[in-house]
Amino acid sequence: MSAFTFEILVSLKPGLLDPQGKAVEGSLPAMGFDRVADVRVGKHIRLTVEAADEASATAQVREMATRVLSNPVIEDFEISQVAMT
Amino acid sequence: MSQPRIGVVTFPGSLDDGDALRAVSTMGGEGVALWHADHELRDVDAVILPGGFSYGDYLRCGAIAARAPIMAEVAGFASRGGPVLGICNGFQILCEAGLLPGALIRNRSLRFVCDDVWLRIETAQTCVTNGLTPGETIEIPVKHGEGQWVATADQLERVEGEGLVVFRYSARDGRLEDAYNPNGATNHVAGIRNDAGNVVGLMPHPEHAVDPDVGPTGGQPLFASLLATALAEVGA
Numbered sequence: 024m025s026a027f028t029f030e031i032l033v034s035l036k037p038g039l040l041d042p043q044g045k046a047v048e049g050s051l052p053a054m055g056f057d058r059v060a061d062v063r064v065g066k067h068i069r070l071t072v073e074a075a076d077e078a079s080a081t082a083q084v085r086e087m088a089t090r091v092l093s094n095p096v097i098e099d100f101e102i103s104q105v106a107m108t
Numbered sequence: 109m110s111q112p113r114i115g116v117v118t119f120p121g122s123l124d125d126g127d128a129l130r131a132v133s134t135m136g137g138e139g140v141a142l143w144h145a146d147h148e149l150r151d152v153d154a155v156i157l158p159g160g161f162s163y164g165d166y167l168r169c170g171a172i173a174a175r176a177p178i179m180a181e182v183a184g185f186a187s188r189g190g191p192v193l194g195i196c197n198g199f200q201i202l203c204e205a206g207l208l209p210g211a212l213i214r215n216r217s218l219r220f221v222c223d224d225v226w227l228r229i230e231t232a233q234t235c236v237t238n239g240l241t242p243g244e245t246i247e248i249p250v251k252h253g254e255g256q257w258v259a260t261a262d263q264l265e266r267v268e269g270e271g272l273v274v275f276r277y278s279a280r281d282g283r284l285e286d287a288y289n290p291n292g293a294t295n296h297v298a299g300i301r302n303d304a305g306n307v308v309g310l311m312p313h314p315e316h317a318v319d320p321d322v323g324p325t326g327g328q329p330l331f332a333s334l335l336a337t338a339l340a341e342v343g344a
Contacts, residue, residue: 039258040292042214066167091175094168094204096211096260 024073027080028106033093034065068092069105077107111138112338115152117182117198119144119173123160124195124315131315132156135331137338144176153338154191154235155182157198159251159313169212169254170200179205191235191337192307193330196252199299199309208300208309209267210259216292220253224324225290225312227298228278231271234305236314239333245282246326248317255291255311257300267300275299275310306337 035041041063048062070087074080084102093100114132116139118125129139140152144162149155162173173179179201186192186207194202202208215221226247229240240246259267267273275298277289289296291311299310314327 039213040216042216042218046218091171092167094171094211096203096209096263097213097258 026108028071031068032101112153115140115142115155117142119162121161124158128158128315131318137335153341157194159196170204173201174204194309202309209263221290222251227275228282230273234301235337236330247324248312248326250312257293257297
């Protein structure tokens with residue numbers, strides 16, 4: 024068994040209003056950043072899974088991302104592997 | 109006359125479980141406290157998932173609660189036709205569990221809303237509206253920060269095409285206008301049902317609207333319908 028570390032980036036689907044992004048965007052001009060647009064806020068999840076091989080680890084993370092880490096109605100996700108020990 | 113047993117699930121962070129139990133007994137049912145970590149529904153005739161902030165709304169509203177042990181039992185109960193009502197956070201949990209279509213996201217205004225609103229009844233084919241008439245309006249409170257119902261294009265087409273919308277935010281006379289939509293929900297949707305009509309979720313709080321001493325009483329007919337449906341289960 025090896026330990027595989029992954030990062031999962033969860034973002035709201037394009038086109039879906041992102042109120043958090045809007046709130047952050049609204050606060051930036053007051054700080055002097057007045058040429059900022061298209062702020063979107065997402066989630067970054069990092070986890071380590073023990074598995075026999077990389078394919079099995081990736082498959083597990085993909086299933087987690089689909090079934091709980093993201094909601095397919097409103098969110099997309101990207102998985103990247105960052106380490107193996 | 110036998111009383112229907114209505115289960116109310118308490119998750120860590122549930123707030124309105126007490127009011128839901130109280131509303132059940134006020135309306136003549138027997139409230140049965142259920143616990144998120146249990147695997148049994150204690151022979152109840154209907155289940156309510158109450159409002160609150162289960163698991164601190166971590167990850168997404170209702171996401172963790174939807175995977176709690178008791179939810180497997182609730183899903184089984186629902187698939188056998190048992191009446192299930194999700195209120196506010198309970199609605200979010202039902203969507204996250206895949207028992208209802210769509211999802212609830214942050215209010216369009218970015219603000220938490222706490223207000224009495226009017227709802228137009230869209231269908232009587234559910235466990236909580238079978239005593240009402242489509243077109244009728246009821247007044248009950250909302251209190252949420254993430255109540256904007258959204259759906260994929262396919263889901264929306266199915267929800268509207270098959271009459272799965274149960275409640276829409278409206279004026280007292282039933283008119284639909286943006287001004288009466290407290291969270292920007294798609295098509296003014298306040299609550300929806302599953303195909304069979306035994307699973308219903310809504311953002312507003314009928315359990316806070318059964319006692320005339322503390323506000324509007326629009327929750328009474330919903331609880332009356334739920335209790336009557338549950339009682340029919342007892343007889344069955």
